[in-house]
Amino acid sequence: MTKHWDVVIVGGGLAGYVAALFLAKANVSVLLVEKGKRVGGRARTDVIKEHYFNLGPHALYKQGKAKPILDELGVMIQGNSPKLGGLLIEGDKDHIAPFSPIGIATTTFLNWRERKEWLAFMAKLPTIRLESIDDEETFQQWLMRNTTSRKVQSLVYTLARLSTYCHAPEYVSAKVVVAHLKASTGGVLYLDGGWQSMIDQLHNQAVVAGVHIRTQAQVKQIVAEKDRLFTLTLANGEAITSKKVVYTANPKELPDMLQGETLEPTFFDRLRPVTGAALDVALTTLPNPKRLFALGTDQPLYYSVHSNYAKLSKTRESVVLHVFKYSHPDELIDRDEVKAELEQFLERVQPGWRSHLITRRCLPHITVNHRLPQVGDEKELTQLETSVSGLYLAGDWASPDSVLADAAVSSGKRVALEITEKER
Numbered sequence: 001m002t003k004h005w006d007v008v009i010v011g012g013g014l015a016g017y018v019a020a021l022f023l024a025k026a027n028v029s030v031l032l033v034e035k036g037k038r039v040g041g042r043a044r045t046d047v048i049k050e051h052y053f054n055l056g057p058h059a060l061y062k063q064g065k066a067k068p069i070l071d072e073l074g075v076m077i078q079g080n081s082p083k084l085g086g087l088l089i090e091g092d093k094d095h096i097a098p099f100s101p102i103g104i105a106t107t108t109f110l111n112w113r114e115r116k117e118w119l120a121f122m123a124k125l126p127t128i129r130l131e132s133i134d135d136e137e138t139f140q141q142w143l144m145r146n147t148t149s150r151k152v153q154s155l156v157y158t159l160a161r162l163s164t165y166c167h168a169p170e171y172v173s174a175k176v177v178v179a180h181l182k183a184s185t186g187g188v189l190y191l192d193g194g195w196q197s198m199i200d201q202l203h204n205q206a207v208v209a210g211v212h213i214r215t216q217a218q219v220k221q222i223v224a225e226k227d228r229l230f231t232l233t234l235a236n237g238e239a240i241t242s243k244k245v246v247y248t249a250n251p252k253e254l255p256d257m258l259q260g261e262t263l264e265p266t267f268f269d270r271l272r273p274v275t276g277a278a279l280d281v282a283l284t285t286l287p288n289p290k291r292l293f294a295l296g297t298d299q300p301l302y303y304s305v306h307s308n309y310a311k312l313s314k315t316r317e318s319v320v321l322h323v324f325k326y327s328h329p330d331e332l333i334d335r336d337e338v339k340a341e342l343e344q345f346l347e348r349v350q351p352g353w354r355s356h357l358i359t360r361r362c363l364p365h366i367t368v369n370h371r372l373p374q375v376g377d378e379k380e381l382t383q384l385e386t387s388v389s390g391l392y393l394a395g396d397w398a399s400p401d402s403v404l405a406d407a408a409v410s411s412g413k414r415v416a417l418e419i420t421e422k423e424r
Contacts, residue, residue, distance in 0.1 A: 011248035013041025018412030035218035044196030056278030063186030087295030142174035371397030
């Protein structure tokens with residue numbers, strides 16, 4: 001006899017696991033299917049030559065949406081917060097970053113008038129009410145209204161890239177970016193063992209809670225049957241039956257999976273991913289141990305040593321750092337060129353790093369978030385059930401007001417609550 005699941009969750013990342021746990025707590029039978037060999041999605045961590053490499057730099061907001069939900073689930077977050085400070089790289093000039101009182105007083109990036117505006121902006125940021133921001137306003141438009149100095153605008157754009165990975169102020173929603181800027185003022189955590197430490201805990205809890213998990217199970221087709229059941233067909237031809245489906249994977253693939261049903265075409269057609277390029281590096285030591293953090297102001301580049309604040313190697317004596325380039329959605333990516341650009345930026349910050357190299361990995365074109373949060377998107381995400389009754393959405397792309405882990409975790413909980421409340 002074929003088992004009918006209450007809910008099948010497609011995708012084994014943060015959103016999928018959080019949804020599965022909240023559903024299991026409500027005594028819902030759950031099957032989670034993941035097409036890859038390993039679960040975790042973009043939160044997984046690879047161990048390379050005894051070093052923990054996330055898929056590019058990852059940091060968890062201490063005051064974001066994800067942290068309290070993970071706390072609620074009993075996920076133990078171990079790690080530390082990086083110190084404020086670092087460098088700003090502007091052309092051939094290095095400046096102390098004005099991210100701390102000493103940095104503000106000593107930076108050469110800002111003159112005194114610009115310092116005053118920068119201080120005023122940062123003081124105002126935590127008090128900004130998101131409801132006061134027009135839904136139709138881009139981040140670029142909002143910033144032009146709220147600042148006058150080009151240097152201050154450059155700084156805010158730099159922080160916006162850092163907090164959202166989005167490098168398209170002319171497209172993105174001001175409300176989403178400002179929400180992340182506000183959260184970033186509370187600091188971040190670099191996690192011991194990488195983000196896999198979170199995924200492992202969520203996975204173990206899900207197994208104990210009775211969630212069934214299958215890897216290497218790629219869904220090729222989803223059919224809404226007349227008897228209010230769904231039939232999901234896997235790549236191997238196997239059919240799975242479920243009352244409801246939660247889809248957390250790549251949204252661009254969903255419309256083609258549906259047979260006989262259509263979703264809102266405008267929303268899915270306009271979705272664009274947030275992408276970037278990452279250089280993950282392990283060194284025996286840093287050539288310049290004082291240089292732990294740097295951001296490009298005229299180039300969308302990032303550098304940070306994560307191992308000073310989190311255990312990211314089995315020896316603990318080595319160094320794990322990340323270099324990242326934030327890609328513009330209209331940019332054509334030359335993989336060799338971007339790899340050279342990342343290595344040159346690292347050479348700029350840490351001259352001679354190659355002499356201390358243990359291992360490195362370059363990911364020249366990776367998806368960071370499945371949806372660039374464009375103006376107008378939020379109207380399509382007011383509820384997570386789609387126009388196909390019983391088919392729900394969750395993921396880093398399925399939140400109306402956030403992206404990244406905050407969106408994945410919060411939408412995972414939200415979709416579980418939507419389903420259980422509807423069943424009452």
